[in-house]
Amino acid sequence: MSMWSFILLLISVQCVFGTSSDADETLSVMEDDSVTLHADVSAIKREDQILWRFGPENSRIAEIYKQNMPTYDINERFVDRLEMSIQTGSLTIKNIGIQHSGLYKVTIISNGGTSEKRFRVIVCARLPIPNITRDSSQCSSSSYCSLLCSVVNVSAVTLSWYKGNSLLSSISVSDLSISLSLPLEVEYQENNIYSCVINNPITNQTTHLNITQLCQPCADTTRCGSAEAVIRLVVSVVVGVATVAVLVDHFRSVSDTSPLVP
Structure with missing residues (x-):
């Protein structure tokens, strides 16, 4: 260093402890x-x-x-x-x-x-605005929506999730130029107010969660799998029929060109 x-x-x-x-x-x-x-x-x-x-x-x-x-x-x-x-x-x-x-x-x-x-x-240093994204890697057919609140290139800060005025979780760092992410799971269609806050002893930045915008139910993976199986079956049938037609046509051609036996 x-x-x-x-x-x-x-x-x-010092920015954390301030004395x-x-x-x-x-x-x-x-x-x-x-x-x-x-x-x-x-x-x-x-x-x-x-x-x-x-x-x-x-x-x-x-x-x-x-x-x-x-x-x-x-x-x-x-x-x-x-x-x-x-x-x-x-x-x-x-x-x-x-x-x-x-x-x-x-x-x-x-x-x-x-x-x-x-x-x-x-x-x-001045604080960036927290960015809230959906964690698509955690997408499933459950009733919960997985989210990540992230900030980049920060030091001597605390990153927190709030539900209304109640603190849900937080993470602090004093290292240099580090990136922070804090997860949160919420239910689809719930009406609670969530916010992600980054702060140091002087100031803070807040981003409010829009559940309706970010948390749409995941696609039904079972239905998607069934639809994919049907498509594969149809393709297989079509290929099979085409193969049979080619073989029949081939044998007919061979039969037509064969010499007659007296």
Whole structure:
């Protein structure tokens, strides 16, 4: 496993549990959204310096010094994504991505001394819409309809079946880029409301089951087998009759060409 894959796996686990002991504040945010980290400064004074750093390397990413305009580090990871308030020193990360997950530190240097605050930002990927299909491999002449609810390329999620507001079954995963499927059996023509839900700690996606559309009774396999047997019998009879006709015609031809015995 590469280092980046390992980091993403840690992020996925955090997306499930959502806490961190190395930060004063933990924030979870959806991919492509914006998040603001508050420096807890009511107003920046002229002599103040506010410095934002990111990651285990403590890379400097934004700074305000003596009420000047903010300066931003030329970092490809954050290009055109950072916005620092000149009034409060708070930092906004726009169009955030998975690669922006991590530890952020703000250092405030003023005449009153130096203070620091740490933020753990956890970015969760957006969820796909669950897809409900009929499991045709389980089709039989029984009174039940077999269904599958599936999602692809997901991590740190839970996939669940609900009957009304009651949870029927669920499956969770924290691995990377995995596909999930959860089966369900329902009776034909029943009127209960079923839904398949995928969720993480931030959001969810729901697909409601249309029983009438997906669950049509299976074809009668006995009748299909009988019809197939009849067709085979008819074909055999036709072939047999044709064979007899050919043989009769052949013997007649042989008889007509044979020499007469005096």
